[in-house]
Amino acid sequence: MAEEFEGRDLKGAGFWGVDLTGARFREANLTDVSVSHAWLVNVDIDIDASSTVW
């Protein structure tokens, strides 16, 4: 079974070369998150998109 990260403090964590296929983010604080060299395929995002830079 996939690992659950509920309530964990992952501020500043780095995800490099990881497979997050099917991962679910709920009530996650993604402030100042930076994503590059990533694949967003069939992704459904429900967010407060204020100040988002694409």
Next chain:
Amino acid sequence: MINGVDVTQFVNERDRWYPSRAMLRPPDPEGMRAAWGAPSEAWASTAERARALREEQLHQSVGGEWSFVDTLRHLLFAMDKWCTKPLLGAEAFHPWGLPNAGSADLDWPGIDRDARPTLQEALDARAGRASKFCAFLDGLTTDDLVRTDEVVENGSSPVSECVYTVVEEEFHHNRYALRDLALLE
């Protein structure tokens, strides 16, 4: 979908790197040969732009990222990791290859951690590798794509994934290099 809105067309129309960005994972060898063309030409232009800077600027980190020459060294490493070694059967990496930080402590055969090549030396090394990659692509067939080879750190990987990774590394790091060159100029 963002908040129920399909933003694909909106983003693509405003993306400086579209359609190149969408061509990085073609399904067949012909597409792979075509996919290599765009980042290859982009890098030739980027290298010309870098030549206008002083050598010491090309070894300068920008915003905590790799210097321009370090980026070239990382691409040399990526080429060896995903092509020269698994696909072409080389025993060791080019000594100037620079692994990503998260993998720096692994035992990479042939890597010289104290190397500090000049811009021209790094470009020449990359040109040699690119030439071999092109020759490999020229002979690539559909049957080859499903064959698997052993990639250091990543394990058994299909040939198609090896090709994709080489092309994607070239594409994305060119964008990062251009971002940092703009700050150095």
